[in-house]
Every structure is written in C-alpha cells, then in structure tokens.
Amino acid sequence: MTATTTATERPGPSGGGARQRRLRAIxxxxxxxxxxxxxxxxxxxxxxxxxxxxxxxxDPAKAFSPRGRNxxxxxxxxxxxxxxxxxxxxxxFWSYLxxxxxxxxxxxxxxHRPVTAVVAGYxxxxxLLSGTALVLAAGIGMWLGSRSGWRHGTRFDKLASSSxxxxxxxxxxxLGLVLMVALSGTGLFPVEGGMVDPRSTLPGFxxxxxxxxxxxxxxxxxxxxxYSLIMRSSMLDERYADxxxxxxxxxxxxxxxxxxxxxxxxxxxxxxxxxxxxxxVVSGAIxxxxxxxxxxxxxLTYDALRGPDIPLLQGLFLIxxxxxxxxxxFADLLYPFIDPRVRRS
Amino acid sequence: xxxxxxxxxxxxxxxxxxxxxxxxxxLRRRLAAAAALLxxxxxxxxxxxxxxxxxxxPTAPTKVTFVLGIKQxxxxxxxxxxxxxxxxxxxxxxxxYLINSSDKDFSPVPGLAESWEASADGKxxxxxxxxxxxxxxGVDLTAKDVVYSFQRAIDGETENGQYGNYVTLVTKxxxxxxxxxxxxxxxxxxxxxxxxxxxxxxxxxxxVDAKEVATFANTDxxxxxxxxxxxxxxxxxxYRFVANKSYWGGAPxxxxxxxxxxxxxxxxGQALRNGSVDMIQDVSAAVFESLQGAPGxxxxxxxxxxxxxxxxxxxxxxxxxxxxGDGHPALKDKRVRLAIDTAIDRKTLVDKVLRNHGxxxxxxxxxxxxxxxxxxxxxxxxxxxxxxxxxxxxxxxKKGADGIRVGPDGRKLEFRLFGRESSETSKDNVAYIAxxxxxxxxxxxxxxxxxDQLTAVIGEGKYDMFEWGWVVEPDPDFQLSVFTCDQxxxxxxxxxxxxxxxxxxxxxxxxxxxxxxxxxxxxxxxxAIIKQAQQKLYDEAVYSMLFYYNNFExxxxxxxxGFTPQPSDGGSLVFQYGVYTYLNVHPVSATSAEKSSNTLxxxxxxxxxxxxxxxxxxxxxxxxxxxxxxxxx
Numbered sequence: 001m002t003a004t005t006t007a008t009e010r011p012g013p014s015g016g017g018a019r020q021r022r023l024r025a026i027x028x029x030x031x032x033x034x035x036x037x038x039x040x041x042x043x044x045x046x047x048x049x050x051x052x053x054x055x056x057x058x059d060p061a062k063a064f065s066p067r068g069r070n071x072x073x074x075x076x077x078x079x080x081x082x083x084x085x086x087x088x089x090x091x092x093f094w095s096y097l098x099x100x101x102x103x104x105x106x107x108x109x110x111x112h113r114p115v116t117a118v119v120a121g122y123x124x125x126x127x128l129l130s131g132t133a134l135v136l137a138a139g140i141g142m143w144l145g146s147r148s149g150w151r152h153g154t155r156f157d158k159l160a161s162s163s164x165x166x167x168x169x170x171x172x173x174x175l176g177l178v179l180m181v182a183l184s185g186t187g188l189f190p191v192e193g194g195m196v197d198p199r200s201t202l203p204g205f206x207x208x209x210x211x212x213x214x215x216x217x218x219x220x221x222x223x224x225x226x227y228s229l230i231m232r233s234s235m236l237d238e239r240y241a242d243x244x245x246x247x248x249x250x251x252x253x254x255x256x257x258x259x260x261x262x263x264x265x266x267x268x269x270x271x272x273x274x275x276x277x278x279x280x281v282v283s284g285a286i287x288x289x290x291x292x293x294x295x296x297x298x299x300l301t302y303d304a305l306r307g308p309d310i311p312l313l314q315g316l317f318l319i320x321x322x323x324x325x326x327x328x329x330f331a332d333l334l335y336p337f338i339d340p341r342v343r344r345s
Numbered sequence: 346x347x348x349x350x351x352x353x354x355x356x357x358x359x360x361x362x363x364x365x366x367x368x369x370x371x372l373r374r375r376l377a378a379a380a381a382l383l384x385x386x387x388x389x390x391x392x393x394x395x396x397x398x399x400x401x402x403p404t405a406p407t408k409v410t411f412v413l414g415i416k417q418x419x420x421x422x423x424x425x426x427x428x429x430x431x432x433x434x435x436x437x438x439x440x441x442y443l444i445n446s447s448d449k450d451f452s453p454v455p456g457l458a459e460s461w462e463a464s465a466d467g468k469x470x471x472x473x474x475x476x477x478x479x480x481x482x483g484v485d486l487t488a489k490d491v492v493y494s495f496q497r498a499i500d501g502e503t504e505n506g507q508y509g510n511y512v513t514l515v516t517k518x519x520x521x522x523x524x525x526x527x528x529x530x531x532x533x534x535x536x537x538x539x540x541x542x543x544x545x546x547x548x549x550x551x552x553v554d555a556k557e558v559a560t561f562a563n564t565d566x567x568x569x570x571x572x573x574x575x576x577x578x579x580x581x582x583x584y585r586f587v588a589n590k591s592y593w594g595g596a597p598x599x600x601x602x603x604x605x606x607x608x609x610x611x612x613x614g615q616a617l618r619n620g621s622v623d624m625i626q627d628v629s630a631a632v633f634e635s636l637q638g639a640p641g642x643x644x645x646x647x648x649x650x651x652x653x654x655x656x657x658x659x660x661x662x663x664x665x666x667x668x669x670g671d672g673h674p675a676l677k678d679k680r681v682r683l684a685i686d687t688a689i690d691r692k693t694l695v696d697k698v699l700r701n702h703g704x705x706x707x708x709x710x711x712x713x714x715x716x717x718x719x720x721x722x723x724x725x726x727x728x729x730x731x732x733x734x735x736x737x738x739x740x741x742x743k744k745g746a747d748g749i750r751v752g753p754d755g756r757k758l759e760f761r762l763f764g765r766e767s768s769e770t771s772k773d774n775v776a777y778i779a780x781x782x783x784x785x786x787x788x789x790x791x792x793x794x795x796x797d798q799l800t801a802v803i804g805e806g807k808y809d810m811f812e813w814g815w816v817v818e819p820d821p822d823f824q825l826s827v828f829t830c831d832q833x834x835x836x837x838x839x840x841x842x843x844x845x846x847x848x849x850x851x852x853x854x855x856x857x858x859x860x861x862x863x864x865x866x867x868x869x870x871x872x873a874i875i876k877q878a879q880q881k882l883y884d885e886a887v888y889s890m891l892f893y894y895n896n897f898e899x900x901x902x903x904x905x906x907g908f909t910p911q912p913s914d915g916g917s918l919v920f921q922y923g924v925y926t927y928l929n930v931h932p933v934s935a936t937s938a939e940k941s942s943n944t945l946x947x948x949x950x951x952x953x954x955x956x957x958x959x960x961x962x963x964x965x966x967x968x969x970x971x972x973x974x975x976x977x978x
Contacts, residue, residue, distance in 0.1 A: 114560065
C-alpha cells in the first residue's frame with residue numbers, strides 16, 4: 001500500500017472530528033437498507049427451501065410407512081390430507097408461510113416430534129463445540145499468523161506457514177480417525193467419542209470438556225491454519241507501511257509497533273473471515289460430529305439425510321441459511337466501526 | 346464452516362492507530378472475558394440438568410452398570426410410533442407382553458399371562474393374567490390394562506398403524522375379572538400365541554389422546570411393568586434404565602442398563618476395547634474381525650433370522666388379475682428361473698460377500714427356527730453353469746448372433762437387475778449375479794436405487810429382478826403370507842397400492858397350504874404343512890434364495906458373564922424376542938473389577954485439564970502485565 005492512498009484515508013484533521021464521525025459511523029438509512037437486504041435474502045431462501053424439497057421425486061406419504069409396502073390407501077389418503085399434498089402449490093406455500101411465522105417447522109418423520117423441538121435438543125452441543133473451536137482457532141491463528149508475517153522469512157515463519165499449509169489440506173474427519181486409533185489404548189482421552197460418559201463419576205461439565213478435547217482439536221487445527229494464513233498475508237502487506245516507520249522512529253519497541261500499530265490494521269480481513277465462520281457455527285462440522293458421535297446439528301443432518309427425513313432437512317436448511325444471513329448482517333453493521341473507509345462509501 | 350481465500354490487507358493511518366492504542370488492550374481483555382463466559386455458559390446449557398442425572402445415579406460403590414453400545418438411535422420411546430429395531434428393544438425392557446418366546450427355541454412361554462387356552466373352534470382365547478404384578482409407580486396391573494392396550498391397538502389410527510397386524514382378526518377383547526382376558530377372533534390363528542402388543546398402564550396413557558399420541562415422547566419417567574425402567578434420556582448419546590428389582594420374572598442381576606449410541610463403527614470397536622462399553626452389536630465385518638482375539642473380548646458370530654434373495658417378476662397382476670407393470674415375460678417360465686438359480690454360486694457369495702459370516706439359503710424360514718425350517722437335503726440345486734446353459738438350450742432359448750439367448754417369442758433374455766443403494770452386500774450380490782447371468786447367455790443391466798424407490802417399482806410391477814431380504818418373525822405365518830395371491834398389488838381409486846408380495850406369485854395350491862397352516866393349532870401338523878409350503882416355493886424358484894446372514898456381537902467376557910443366546914444353539918445375545926441377556930448378565934466376580942484403568946486415566950485427564958486451564962490463566966495474567974508495561978512506556 002502506498003503512502004498516497006494511506007494519506008487520503010485519514011479520517012479527519014482533528015481528533016474531535018474523528019470522534020463525531022465515529023458516532024455517526026452508520027446512518028439509520030444505511031442500517032435500514034442492510035436490514036432490508038438481509039430480509040430479502042431470507043425470503044429468497046424460504047422460497048428456494050420450499051420448492052427445493054417439493055421437486056424431489058417420490059411420494060412423501062409413502063415414505064411414512066416402514067418399507068412402504070403395507071400402506072393402506074385410506075391411511076395414505078389421510079396422510080396426504082394431513083401433509084396438505086393434494087392442495088395446489090400456492091395454497092401449500094401459503095400454509096407453509098403461515099406455519100413458519102408461527103415458528104412451526106413441521107414434524108420430523110424420523111423422530112416423531114416437532115422439528116423445532118428436535119433441533120433445540122441438538123443445537124447447544126454444536127454451538128459449544130464449533131464455537132469453542134472457532135474462538136480457539138481465531139486466537140491461536142491470530143497469534144501465529146501475525147508473528148510469522150511480522151518476522152517474515154525467519155525459521156518461525158517457515159515452520160509456522162509450512163505446517164499451516166499442510167494442516168489446511170488435512171480433512172478433519174481423517175485427522176479424527178487417526179487420533180482415535182493412535183490414542184486408543186492410552187486412555188488419555190475418550191477416543192470412542194460422545195459428549196458424556198454414562199459411567200462417569202465426574203461433574204457434568206468436566207466430563208463434557210474432557211470429551212470435547214479431541215473433536216475440538218480436530219476442528220481447530222484446520223481453522224488455525226486458515227486464520228494464520230490470512231493473518232500472515234495481511235501482516236505482510238502492513239509490514240513496510242509508512243506509519244510503522246513513524247512508530248519505530250518514535251522509539252517504540254518492535255513488539256509494541258506490531259501489536260498496537262500493525263495488528264489492528266491487519267485485522268480487517270481476519271474479522272471478515274471470523275464473522276463468516278460464525279454463521280457456519282450452527283451447521284457444525286458434519287464429519288467431525290459423526291466420527292466422534294457428537295450429538296450436534298451436524299450429526300442430526302447426517303441422520304436426516306440417511307432417512308431422508310424431509311421436514312427435518314427442510315428445517316435445518318432454513319436454520320443454517322438464517323444463521324449465515326444474520327451473521328453477515330452483523331458483520332455488515334460492524335464494519336463501519338472497524339474500518340473508516342467503509343463509512344465513507 | 347467455509348474456507349475463504351486469503352484476501353488483501355488494508356492499512357489505517359498511524360494517527361487512527363495511535364488513537365485506538367489505549368482502547369485495544371481493554372477491549373481485548375473484555376473480549377477474552379466474554380469468550381470465557383460464553384464457553385462456560387454454553388457448557389452449562391449443553392449439559393441438560395446435571396442435577397437430574399446425579400439424582401438418578403447415587404454413587405453407591407456396589408452398583409453394577411452394564412453398557413451396551415449400538416449404532417441405531419432409538420427414534421421414540423412411545424411404543425405407538427417408534428419404528429427402528431432399537432426402539433422395540435427398549436419397549437421390551439420397559440413393558441410386558443401376554444406371551445413371551447422361549448430362549449431355547451422361540452416356543453411360546455408365559456409372559457404377563459401365566460396360562461392360556463383356546464376354545465374348541467380356535468376362535469375364543471382366554472388368558473390368565475398374573476396376580477400381584479405392579480406398575481413401576483405402585484399401581485396394580487390388571488386385566489383392564491390389557492384390554493385397554495388391545496382396544497387402543499384396534500381403535501387408534503396411530504396405534505393401529507403400529508400393531509394392526511396382530512389385531513386384524515380380533516373381534517372383541519374383554520376382561521370378565523381382574524385376572525382374565527378373553528379375546529375373540531373371526532377365524533382361528535396361531536398368531537394369538539405371539540401377540541407382540543405391549544401392555545401399557547391405562548392410568549397414565551388415558552391422558553395421551555388420539556392426536557397427541559403421534560408426537561408423544563414418553564420420556565418423562567414412563568410407567569411400565571417390564572424388567573427395567575427408563576430414568577435418563579440423553580438424546581443420541583445414551584439412555585439409562587434401572588432394574589425393576591420386583592420384576593415378576595425375577596430381578597435382573599445388574600442394577601443399571603445403559604444403551605449408548607455411536608455414530609461410527611470404528612468408534613464402537615474402540616469403545617469395547619477401552620472398556621467404556623461392555624457389549625456391542627451389529628458392527629461391520631471389518632470391525633468384528635479386528636476384535637477377534639482381542640484380550641478380554643469374546644466375539645459371537647450369532648445366527649440371525651434374516652435372509653437375502655434374488656426375486657423375480659412372475660407376471661405382475663393386481664388381486665383382480667389385471668396385468669400391471671412391464672416385467673420380462675420369460676421370467677414367468679419356471680425353466681428360465683430354475684436355470685438362473687442353477688447359475689448362482691451361493692458358496693462364492695457366502696465366501697466373498699459375507700466373508701464367511703453366514704450360510705447358503707434354501708427355505709424361506711431360516712434355520713434359526715429349527716421347528717419350521719425346511720431344507721431340500723440331497724435334492725438341493727447346485728451351482729453348475731454348463732447345466733444351466735443346457736437347461737436353457739432344452740427349453741428353446743437359443744443363442745443369437747450376439748451371444749444373447751432369444752426366447753421362442755423372439756424376445757432376447759435381457760433383464761433389468763435392481764440392487765439397493767443403502768447396502769454394500771446388495772451391490773456386491775447383484776454384481777456377481779449379473780456376471781453369472783452373462784455366462785449363461787443372458788444380459789443383466791444393473792441399476793442401484795434407494796429402498797424407497799425400489800419399493801415403488803416393485804409395487805407397480807416395473808421390474809424384472811431385484812436383490813433384497815427379509816427378517817423373519819418367530820411365527821412363520823407372515824413370511825408365508827407374502828407369497829399368497831391376496832398380497833399382490835391392488836387398485837384403489839385409479840391408483841396402484843402395493844401389498845406385501847414382491848414376486849406376484851399366485852398359486853391356488855400354495856394358498857390352500859397357507860390357509861391350512863393358519864388353522865392347525867397342533868404344532869407337529871402345522872410344521873408338516875409349513876415345510877410343504879417352503880418346498881413348493883423352492884421347487885418353483887419363486888425366489889432364488891441367496892444366504893442366511895449372521896449377526897455380529899462382541900462383549901467383555903473379562904467383566905461380565907451370563908450372556909444368554911436365543912435360540913440356545915448359537916443365536917443372538919441381544920435384540921432377541923425377549924430380554925434374556927439383560928436379565929441374566931452379571932459381573933464375572935463379586936468384587937467387580939469394573940472400574941479398572943479408566944479411573945486412573947480419568948484422573949490424569951483431569952490433571953491435564955487443570956494444567957491447561959492454569960496455563961491459560963497464566964497467559965492472561967502475563968498479557969495484562971505486559972499491557973500495563975506498554976502503557977507505562
């Protein structure tokens with residue numbers, strides 16, 4: 001980045017001015033526009049979600065009865081009435097919308113319970129596992145990436161970035177299986193997976209934490225690689241910026257120059273990535289949750305796909321999409337506070 | 346989570362950077378604190394009611410817990426809606442049935458009914474209910490509860506969908522007194538000895554109405570009379586049952602039974618190895634073989650009640666004899682089916698597909714039911730490609746220029762052969778069969794499809810051959826009914842609805858045999874007819890029976906003993922028609938070495954956790970110190 005572009009991006013001549021600007025970093029009109037865009041996207045997803053699952057061939061009513069063969073026509077007709085399958089599509093869509101607004105996502109075929117109740121039982125384990133992995137990975141990735149970017153070309157950098165590239169390309173589930181086999185017999189961690197041990201004598205949360213170590217490790221390792229690579233590249237961009245020369249000229253320690261001056265500016269792409277991944281926290285990690293028998297949404301999706309449990313899949317897709325949309329909206333609203341250039345445009 | 350390409354960095358001015366300077370550390374601290382709080386809060390949320398869990402498990406040192414690891418989650422504890430095998434296993438643990446099946450050979454033995462008798466015409470059955478049986482909440486179990494349960498299975502829409510086939514013949518259920526139940530039927534039926542309708546308590550279930558029953562979970566301390574009661578539910582994790590020490594059939598020898606759910610075969614094997622489960626069931630052949638010879642572990646290649654077959658379209662018709670579908674006409678010719686059957690090498694299928702965990706099949710009732718199983722003995726057809734070729738030649742199916750045989754009607758012997766997507770066994774089977782058909786001058790085009798799709802095409806008769814299987818109940822009635830004329834598809838308001846028949850076999854003399862066995866209450870006379878029916882199916886090659894497969898089970902024989910197979914001769918240890926292993930299993934020695942090395946490592950694990958936490962704490966403190974140092978600068 002050249003000196004001229006940095007100069008034009010000065011927020012304001014005086015500190016007071018900048019302060020005022022920051023308060024008005026985002027106008028109500030802008031907020032409204034962003035909200036509308038998000039709502040529009042959500043509406044689009046709802047429509048797609050409705051039609052996607054209706055173009056799947058086959059008779060959903062027949063999928064109800066085990067092995068489909070003893071389906072008594074009277075019962076089938078009743079089921080079709082209950083599912084509203086005989087109605088024209090616009091009426092089906094209308095009733096789908098009405099129940100959505102009431103928070104009703106239908107009834108799971110596989111678990112014989114409302115989809116919302118099923119999802120509620122699986123969401124916290126996923127948020128716990130993916131959320132912890134994300135926070136850990138972001139923290140460690142930031143530290144590793146900024147240091148290897150700052151000390152570009154050193155042995156630390158070479159080691160950190162080459163291992164990051166390697167880990168970035170390792171499938172999480174494979175890592176999980178390898179760990180499982182490698183650690184079996186040592187008894188260090190519960191290699192058989194699960195979230196709690198029915199025979200455990202530990203207090204509940206410690207048992208959960210103990211079971212979380214391996215799946216969390218598998219997930220974070222890959223994300224650490226991702227975050228540290230991003231961090232490193234943006235740090236490299238900042239390294240020779242003029243303001244850093246100024247900071248050094250002021251006599252600040254190298255460590256301070258990096259942490260206080262270079263890092264905040266290099267953090268922007270990292271923040272984008274962080275918020276993007278936050279949206280994907282709820283969809284969890286299908287493969288890791290399956291390998292480690294973790295009772296989260298990822299494994300629920302895997303089970304629902306095998307059925308297939310259409311109402312449950314439909315509900316899950318909607319929730320996953322909504323999470324991404326909401327997190328993107330959140331990031332959109334936050335940017336102007338982090339990056340002055342976004343404020344201006 | 347997504348993977349995003351590495352994007353370009355951006356720079357702020359030194360001025361804005363220095364302005365932020367004072368904010369950054371405190372923001373970071375707040376973020377760290379918030380993250381820590383978040384993790385703590387989520388951990389608390391993710392562990393539903395740890396207090397309740399501790400209630401259920403008072404840490405008495407002598408308590409014996411037996412843990413069974415399975416892969417199939419229990420879909421519902423409500424016996425009117427659950428469909429998977431593991432759910433039925435749970436119902437057996439929680440509830441009683443009128444008549445049970447013996448562990449020796451599945452013969453009827455007293456259940457909740459300690460005796461029973463049929464009227465001379467075989468249409469009125471009287472069951473004498475045990476006295477003094479109590480529900481788990483202390484209320485007396487009476488004949489009224491039995492009548493209630495049957496009436497619900499007859500009247501309720503959801504309930505009838507589940508247990509309808511046991512009550513189709515029932516015309517009236519009544520309780521003349523508290524210990525007698527009388528069931529009247531429209532015709533005599535041996536199925537009255539196998540009424541697998543769970544007996545539920547009227548005083549709690551009367552509150553679950555017809556609408557609610559379809560989504561009722563039945564997990565809140567359900568009241569039952571079975572040998573175990575459900576006390577803890579951790580969906581897709583584990584289910585804890587406590588023993589009913591006053592069970593009428595004798596107290597179970599363990600205090601607690603835990604059924605733990607795994608998502609992965611490999612994990613299931615590891616769990617048995619490291620002792621976190623005591624028994625596993627239904628694993629893959631690879632995992633099973635890796636456990637053979639492992640210390641402390643006994644593997645059991647148990648006989649199972651299932652078989653796989655190659656089924657033919659024998660000319661699809663509705664029950665009104667109206668032709669439907671587009672089956673290849675040559676398959677109506679018994680000689681063609683017999684030739685195909687002769688071209689199938691069952692030994693290779695058992696060796697290669699089952700890796701020797703099974704046996705070649707003949708009669709449709711598997712040998713696990715020795716009383717009913719029929720075998721052709723020396724008359725069995727053997728694999729012989731040359732003979733198969735000769736049979737087709739003799740029947741007038743001559744080879745054309747392209748090497749494919751042509752029938753007298755001028756149609757080539759080109760068949761569609763369907764296999765099932767969900768089963769590796771099925772895919773392997775059809776690949777072998779297609780190859781053998783090739784070698785006798787036929788062409789098989791293999792398609793792999795979902796079971797749902799296959800069900801649909803079978804019902805409509807739009808197939809030539811497919812590979813599938815059946816799991817056979819202890820009473821042969823249902824399995825034999827599958828081949829009767831009445832089970833063909835039928836037409837209802839212009840739509841084809843499938844029956845149970847997947848061959849469209851329809852033969853008056855077979856139907857007569859089927860009807861006759863239904864009315865014979867004398868076991869020996871009935872057995873003779875049932876064997877005749879199986880022989881007829883074999884002689885006409887209605888199915889080409891492929892193999893009877895085994896069920897893989899493995900357990901910690903160093904910790905537990907008392908595993909009880911059903912039937913006694915090499916049968917399954919769990920997922921039986923009964924709960925014999927759960928009743929009899931007990932620790933090897935009185936001073937159970939149950940919690941062996943696990944506890945030690947648990948302590949080490951906790952210690953490691955403390956060290957990590959300490960490290961994080963130290964890190965945070967260090968950061969703070971540095972921050973203040975920076976500020977001083």
